Amino acid sequence: MSKQADLPVLGQDEACCAPMVREPLGEVDAAELSRMFKALSDPIRLRLLSLIASHEGGEACVCDLTGPFDVSQPTISHHLKVLREAGLVGSERRGTWVYYWVLPEALGRLSALLETPAVPAKASA
Amino acid sequence: MSKQADLPVLGQDEACCAPMVREPLGEVDAAELSRMFKALSDPIRLRLLSLIASHEGGEACVCDLTGPFDVSQPTISHHLKVLREAGLVGSERRGTWVYYWVLPEALGRLSALLETPAVPAKASA
């Protein structure tokens, strides 16, 4: 087993962050990761996340996020809470407004997990 | 018989597959992507997927997949169906057994979407 000391991207711990193509996920890791994916499993939350991530300055006020959707303000607030509790975004009140930003470490962890090393059937011995 | 072209990594189209950090997701893309993430939002499905992906030969028989879990065989079959209908795995009956394999293009698409271009502005001085 090779231990990589200084991986350039998302060096978390190797327990759960190697591409799932390499080794089966343990129960504990699967539970935690599934919670994050569940937060991404709603189209509104996905759009919220992308709105936040792509917003100028890397953060967005809730007031920027309620407009584009057809659902009520409490519903948006609920979805933002889900994203926050999944560890995908951070938030902070600044005066009247509340700002949300993406936590790139979390996204990167999921991204790395889903990475496909190469085309299949081309086994590297 | 792999219908896999020689596309090495997730070249898709940039409409939905650029990192979501770059531009907000459209409603249609968000709907489709959220369906895939929903398939990943269950710990058993996540473990199933990693078992399949990491299995020797890149594919696994259902008989290899029912053992590691505490749930019934119909439940496993249901989860495999969800993964298949989300476009994350393919399957084929070969005599008595049914084999499942991962569709790397789909995983790569999700991975690319979650890619974070760099560390956040605050962290690196």
Place this chain on the structure above:
DNA sequence: CGGCTGTATCGACATCCGTCGATACAGCAT
């Protein structure tokens, strides 16, 4: 101070989802 705007929480409701046992279906072996 009182009122106004922005955001979160609460309680209720309909729908969706994971799970099961029972059962149907597919293919091999005898």
Place this chain on the structure above:
DNA sequence: ATGCTGTATCGACGGATGTCGATACAGCCG
């Protein structure tokens, strides 16, 4: 053919989830 094993489908049930309106909380401004 008959039975046996592997897998999928069905119907049901309990719990989770998305949504709303009503309301509470936080901070600005007159």
